[in-house]
């Protein structure tokens with residue numbers, strides 16, 4: 001079943017995520033999208049701030065998936081695969097896109113997009129921030145890695161929503177398997193050392209339902225469902 005996206009664009013908001021959470025509670029339909037040209041209090045995961053000056057894409061999508069709360073974490077992968085597909089249409093082949101568990105998109109190892117999923121009442125707010133021309137320190141801008149002169153924000157938003165419509169329908173109609181395979185095919189750091197809040201080990205992939213699989217020094221496989229993951233060669237963000 002395709003989503004009918006209705007985009008509401010604002011010049012400036014504290015956070016599109018806060019706004020969409022209010023709209024979930026007010027009963028607005030799935031596919032309602034709030035975009036802000038800038039955010040004054042952009043929110044990242046774990047209560048971090050999300051750098052939100054003019055020039056990047058900031059949007060939150062209202063979703064009401066037909067799934068248990070336990071499966072809703074799979075939305076991170078549904079969204080990441082869609083963002084990757086949209087970025088692929090503009091990415092210069094010299095640069096490499098990868099997906100970092102659970103919901104970051106990297107180009108050449110630097111963050112280009114962050115995804116935040118929050119439950120509110122009987123729905124979800126899916127927040128997506130893509131650095132297009134104004135990245136924070138240490139991150140990358142899409143404009144610096146594209147084959148085109150520049151990536152206009154609104155057409156890129158529409159490409160991303162079209163891709164999200166496809167990955168979301170695939171997930172709702174057929175389950176997680178194809179999303180999981182698409183994500184794994186682009187995953188960052190499989191078979192490399194990682195540190196997680198549950199300990200250190202080797203990143204061995206994704207479980208059938210989306211948990212990170214960590215192989216411990218003793219050879220056991222642990223399923224990790226939340227918390228940050230750091231690859232040995234990186235600094236913490």
Ligand code: BTN
Nearest residue numbers: 015017042043044045114127129
């Ligand atoms: C992360 O920490 O990686 C997730 C960042 C999510 C940022 C987006 S921008 C649009 C939406 N509004 C917010 O305040 N946050 C999300």
